[in-house]
Amino acid sequence: MTAVHTPGVPVVNDGVLISTNPATGAEAGRFPVATAADVVEAVAAARTAARWWADLGYAERRRRLLRWRALLAQRITDLADLAHRETGKPVADAVVETASAIEHVDWAARNARRVLRLRRVRSRLALAEFAAHLEYQPYGVVGVIGPWNYPVLTPLGSIAYALAAGNAVVHKPSEYTPAVGQSLVDTFAEVVPEYPVLQVVHGLGDVGAALCRSDVDKVAFTGSTATAKKVMAACAESLTPVLLEAGGKDAMIVDADADLDAAAEACIWGAFTNAGQTCIGIERVYAVETVHDAFVAKVVEKAGRLTVGESGDIGPITMPSQLDVIRRHIDDALDRGGRAVLGGPDAVRPPYVHPTILVEVPEDALAVREETFGPTLVVNRVRDADEAVTRANAVSYGLGGSVFGRRRAIDVAHRLRTGMTSVNSVLAFVGMSTLPFGGVGDSGFGRIHGDDGLREFARAKAVTRRRARSPLPLMTFERTPAQVSRIVKTIKLMYGRPR
Ligand code: NDP
Numbered sequence: 001m002t003a004v005h006t007p008g009v010p011v012v013n014d015g016v017l018i019s020t021n022p023a024t025g026a027e028a029g030r031f032p033v034a035t036a037a038d039v040v041e042a043v044a045a046a047r048t049a050a051r052w053w054a055d056l057g058y059a060e061r062r063r064r065l066l067r068w069r070a071l072l073a074q075r076i077t078d079l080a081d082l083a084h085r086e087t088g089k090p091v092a093d094a095v096v097e098t099a100s101a102i103e104h105v106d107w108a109a110r111n112a113r114r115v116l117r118l119r120r121v122r123s124r125l126a127l128a129e130f131a132a133h134l135e136y137q138p139y140g141v142v143g144v145i146g147p148w149n150y151p152v153l154t155p156l157g158s159i160a161y162a163l164a165a166g167n168a169v170v171h172k173p174s175e176y177t178p179a180v181g182q183s184l185v186d187t188f189a190e191v192v193p194e195y196p197v198l199q200v201v202h203g204l205g206d207v208g209a210a211l212c213r214s215d216v217d218k219v220a221f222t223g224s225t226a227t228a229k230k231v232m233a234a235c236a237e238s239l240t241p242v243l244l245e246a247g248g249k250d251a252m253i254v255d256a257d258a259d260l261d262a263a264a265e266a267c268i269w270g271a272f273t274n275a276g277q278t279c280i281g282i283e284r285v286y287a288v289e290t291v292h293d294a295f296v297a298k299v300v301e302k303a304g305r306l307t308v309g310e311s312g313d314i315g316p317i318t319m320p321s322q323l324d325v326i327r328r329h330i331d332d333a334l335d336r337g338g339r340a341v342l343g344g345p346d347a348v349r350p351p352y353v354h355p356t357i358l359v360e361v362p363e364d365a366l367a368v369r370e371e372t373f374g375p376t377l378v379v380n381r382v383r384d385a386d387e388a389v390t391r392a393n394a395v396s397y398g399l400g401g402s403v404f405g406r407r408r409a410i411d412v413a414h415r416l417r418t419g420m421t422s423v424n425s426v427l428a429f430v431g432m433s434t435l436p437f438g439g440v441g442d443s444g445f446g447r448i449h450g451d452d453g454l455r456e457f458a459r460a461k462a463v464t465r466r467r468a469r470s471p472l473p474l475m476t477f478e479r480t481p482a483q484v485s486r487i488v489k490t491i492k493l494m495y496g497r498p499r
Contacts, residue, residue, distance in 0.1 A: 009320060010175045010176055010178075010204075012033055012203075012204065015032060015033050016030050016031065016032060016033065017030070017031045017032075017033050017175060017178055017202050017203060017204075018030050019031070019086055019175075019176065019177065019178050019179050021085050021086065021088060022087065022088040022176075022315075022316040022317065022318045022319075022320070022351050023088045023310045023315065023316040023351055024310070026085070028082070028085045028086045028179050029086075029178060029179035029182070031178045031179070031182060031202040032202060033202055033203040033204075033207070034201040034202055034203050034207050034210070036206075036210040036214075038201060039170070039201050039207060039210040039211055039214045040210075040214050040215070042170050042196075042199050042201055042214075043141055043143075043170055043211075043214045043215055043216055045196050045199070046141040046168040046169070046170050046196060046197075046199060047140060047141055047168070048195065049168040049195035049196050049197045050138065050140045050141050050166075050167060050168035050197070052194065052195045052197075053163075053166060053167070053168055053192075053195065053197045054138050054166040054167075058112055058113035058116075058117065059113075061109070061112070061163070061164065061166065062109045062110065062112065062113070062164075064191050064192050065105060065108070065109035065160070065163060065164060066106070066109050066110075067191040068105060068187060068188050068190075068191045068192075069102055069105040069106050069109065071187050071190060071191065072098070072101070072102050072105065072187060073102050075187070076095060076098050076099065076102070077091075077095070078183075079094075079098050079152060079180070079183060080094035080095040080097075080098050081094070082179055082180055082183055083097065083098070083151055083152055083177070083180050084315075085179070086148075086151065086176065086177045086178075086179055086180055087148060087149070087151065087176065087177060087274075087315075087318045088275075088310070088315040088316040088318055088351070089274050089275070089277075089315050089318075090311070090312070090313065090314075090315050093273055093274050093315075094152070097150050097152050097153045098152045098153070100153050100430060100431040101152045101153040101156040101157075101160075103431060103433050104153075104156060104157060104160050104161070104433050104449060105156060105160040106433075107433030107434070108160040108161045108163075108164035108433070108453070108454065109160075109164055111164075111451070111454065112164035112165055112166075112454055115136070115451045115454045115455065116135065116136035116165055116166075116454055116455070116458050117135060117136075118133060118134070118135035119133070119134055119135070120132065120133055121133065121134045125494070126494070127464075129466060129467060129468040129469065129470050129471070130464045130465065130466055130467065131464065131465045131467050132462070132463075132464055133462070133463040133464075133465065134460065134461070134462055134463075135460075135461050135463075136165070136454075136455055136458035136459065136460055136461070137166070137458055137459050137461045138165050138166030138167040138457065138458055138459075139162075139167055139217035139218045139241075139457060139458065139459060140167060140168070140216075140217040141167065141168050141169070141170065141215075141216045141217050142158070142162040142167045142168070142169050142170075142216060142217065142218045142219070142220060142457060143169075143170050143171075143172065143211040143212065143214070143216040143218070143219045143220070144158045144159050144162065144169055144170070144171045144172070144219075144220045145171075145172045145208045145211060145212075145219065145220070145221045145222070145223065145231065146158075146171065146172070146173050146174060146177075146181065146222055146223070147174050147222050147223045147224075147279075148173075148174035148175075148176035148177040148318055148319065149274060149277045149278065149279070149318065149373075150274070150278070150279075151173060151174065151176075151177035151180040151181065152180060152184070153430070154222045154245070154279075155171055155173065155181065155184065155222070156184065157222075157245075157437065157448040157449060157453070158220035158222070158243065158448055158457075159171060159184070159198065161448060161449070161453045161454050161456065161457050162218075162220065162457040163197065163198065164454060164457075165454055165457040165458045166458070167217075167218075167457055168195075168196070168197045168198070168199075169197070169198050169199070170199045170200075170201060170211060170214075170216065171184070171185065171198065171199065171200045171201070172200075172201050172202075172203070172207055172208045172211050173200065173202070174223075175202075175203065175204050175205075176318055176319060178200075178202045181200050181202070182200055182202075184198075184200075185198050185199060185200040205227070208221075208227075208231070209230070209231075209234055212231055212234035212235050212240065213234055213237065213238070215238070216240060217240070217241075218240065218241045218242070218243070218457065219231060219235050219240055219241075219242045219243070220242075220243040220245075220446075220448070220456075220457075221242060221243065221244050221245065221246075222245040222246075222279075223245075223246065224246060224247050224371075225246040225247045225371075225397075225442045225443070225444070228244040228246040228444055231244065232244065242446070243438075243444075243445075243446030243447075243448070243456055244444035244445055244446060245279070245437075245438060245439070245443075245444050245446070245448065246279075246399075246439065246442060246443050246444035247279060247371040247373075247397060247399070247442065247443060248279045248280055248281075248283075248371060248397045248398075248399030248400060248439065248443050249283050249284065249368075249369070249370070249371055249395045249397040249399075250270075250280055250281060250282055250283060250284070250397075250399055250400045250401045250402070250418070251282070251283075251284040251285065251286060251388075251391075251392035251401050251402075251416075252266075252267055252270065252282045252284070252285045252286070252401065252402040252403070252404065252426065253285075253286050253287075253385060253388040253389070253392060253401075253402070253403045253404070253405070253412055253416075254267075254285060254286070254287040254288060254291060254292075254295050254404045254405070255288055255291075255385045255388075255403070255404065255405025255406075255407075255408060255409060255412065256288045256290045256291055256384075256385075256405070257405050257406040257407055258291060258295075258404035258405045258406070258409075259404065259424070260291055260294055260295050260298055261298065262404065262424065263295065263298075263404035264295060264298035264299045264302055265302065266402070266404070266424075266425055266426045267282055267285060267299055267377070267402075267426065268299060268302045268303050268306070269426065270282035270402060270426030270427055271283065271303075271375065271376075271377040272303065272306060272313070272314055272355055272375045272377075273427075274315075275314045275315050275316065275317060275318075275352075275353065275374065275375050276353075276372065276373060276374045276375040276376060277317070277318060277322075277373050277374070278427075279399060279443075280399055280400035280420070280427055280430060281373075281427075282377065282402060282426055283367075283371070283372055283376070283377065283378065284368060284377075284378045284379075284380070284392070285299075285377065285378065285379040285380070286380055286382045286387075286388035286391055286392060287379060287380070287381060287382065287388075288382060288383070288384055288385060288388065289381050289382065289383060292379070292381040295379070296341060296357070296359060296379050299357060299377070299379065300341050300342045300357055303342055303355040303357060303377075304342060304355070306355055308352050308353075308354050308355075309352065314352065314353075314354070314355065314375050315352075316351035316352055317350070317351055317352070317353055317374060320350070320351065322373055322374065323348060323350050323351070323353070323374075325372065325373065325374070326348060326353055326372055326373070326374035326376060327345065327348045328366065329365075329366045329367040329370065329372045329374075329376065330343075330344060330345055330347070330348070330356060330358070330367065330376060331345060332365055332366045332367065333358045333361045333365045333366070333367040333368075333378065334358075336361070336362045336364075336365050337360065337361075337362060338358045338359065338360050338361035338362070338365060338367070338378070339358065339359050339360055340356060340357070340358055341357050341358070341359055342355055342356060342357040343355055343356030343357065343376070344356060347376075353374045353375050353376070354375070355375050355376075355377075356374075356375065356376040356377070357376075357377050357379060358376065358377070358378045358379070359378070359379050359380065359381075360380065360381070361378045361380060363380075363391060363394065365378075368380075368395070369395055369396075371397070385405070385408055385412050388412070389412055389415045389416065392416055392417075393415075393416065393417040396441050396442040397439070397441055397442045397443045398416075398417045398418045398419065398439050398440035398441040398442070398443050399418055399419060399420070399439040399443035400418055400419065400420040400421065400422070400427070400429065400430075400439075401413075401416045401418045401420070401421045401422075402421065402422045402423075402425065402426045402427075403416070403421060403422075403423050403424075404423075404424055405424075409423045409424065410423060417440060417441070418439065418440065418443075419436070419437065419438045419439040419440055419443065419447075420435070420437060420438075430449075432449075432450075433449055433450065434450050434451075435449060435450050436448070436449055436450040436451070436452035436453055437449040437450070437453065472486060472487050472490060474487065
């Protein structure tokens with residue numbers, strides 16, 4: 001019989017991490033907790049594996065990665081079910097998440113050679129006697145630290161791209177989702193049995209910290225801004241480069257000429273999918289005053305129809321401690337003069353939170369400035385799209401966002417201080433494997449996905465090769481005063497005019 005524990009709280013017992021379902025407390029799996037020595041050992045094994053994997057070359061790595069993608073696709077419902085059991089998210093949400101992850105494995109496998117391979121780069125007149133070559137070489141071993149909210153998609157956004165670029169990976173999944181992390185690694189081992197090219201180390205935050213200090217060549221971290229700072233500080237000790245995908249407070253702008261039905265439908269999904277536990281989830285809406293009331297009526301009507309429960313549209317809050325944050329944000333918004341037009345303080349019924357929509361919330365409220373990570377939404381009225389942009393950009397985060405409108409929507413999208421924006425949709429950029437994904441400000445830096453996501457896991461290596469004698473010898477002690485004055489004349493001729 002499956003053991004039942006306190007819902008959602010991972011237990012460490014005798015060196016074993018026990019993962020549990022946040023709604024029922026049913027056990028989802030048991031995994032040995034890695035010691036710091038285990039982490040170092042995994043990284044050492046990964047180093048040998050990395051050399052073998054890099055030597056396989058693009059064509060063979062692509063073949064292996066596409067076989068892995070095929071296994072993930074064949075087992076999509078098993079993986080989604082596992083994610084449901086560990087996070088409590090609806091199976092349908094987990095299917096959508098896994099489908100998006102599979103697309104990224106496919107794209108990374110198929111495009112690594114095009115983006116990273118050795119190529120000739122044009123020389124300039126100044127050094128025309130040299131040929132220039134560029135390639136993107138793998139780092140070696142990449143540590144990937146992941147969160148629990150999208151335990152398939154988020155780690156794979158780094159893992160698939162790092163592997164395609166020729167690196168070995170040691171993955172530390174969240175303590176809330178070790179079974180999903182283990183399953184990704186086990187599936188990969190079926191198509192790459194020779195060496196431990198992708199490994200997993202389990203445990204709490206200290207295991208992630210050990211990974212940062214374990215001689216990996218790069219750390220790709222996805223999680224909260226507070227932990228991102230600790231990861232960066234740990235990596236600074238050894239100048240280990242970092243990619244930081246941190247939190248968000250994404251806004252949607254609804255302009256006067258928006259299709260309000262489409263905007264309301266997208267908004268409800270963007271705000272409440274995965275119970276609002278989405279880094280790029282819509283947490284704020286700025287609706288232009290001419291459409292604000294009609295928009296609010298539509299979102300309230302649609303959100304009121306969502307079901308909450310183990311097999312509802314909105315599942316449990318995965319991390320019990322987040323319930324306090326959500327409650328605090330709702331209370332603070334109401335204390336400062338905001339109004340709940342749906343839900344409110346009573347909406348927090350552990351382990352669930354029912355949809356809550358707040359209006360007229362002052363811009364300095366926690367619910368406007370800090371990541372809430374629950375099924376709550378602030379909809380504030382603005383004069384016009386310009387004021388919406390100013391308010392949307394006034395927070396420290398800058399991850400994604402959305403604009404609904406016609407005439408000015410694209411212009412508004414470009415003015416948002418974020419890494420990604422969807423026009424007339426929400427979250428669409430995350431599944432678009434050709435586009436980079438990442439944030440600015442407190443949302444972190446570096447990019448996964450797309451060409452930039454492949455280059456993130458490789459070092460640019462430049463090689464110049466002399467192909468003729470230099471007409472103007474710059475780089476030698478044997479240059480003569482006459483040659484130096486010819487250099488001066490040539491530089492004035494080439495660059496001395498402003499155009
Ligand atoms: P956390 O920051 O709490 O944890 C993230 C990972 O870091 C976990 O594996 C955690 O381990 C590990 N960790 C904890 N402490 C340390 C440490 N000192 N050194 C190294 N690793 C450590 O985030 P959550 O798991 O709660 O994830 C939710 C957050 O992730 C939200 O803020 C969300 O916005 C963000 N996120 C960002 C995304 C993006 O792409 N920008 C995508 C998805 C989520 P353990 O769990 O065992 O403590």
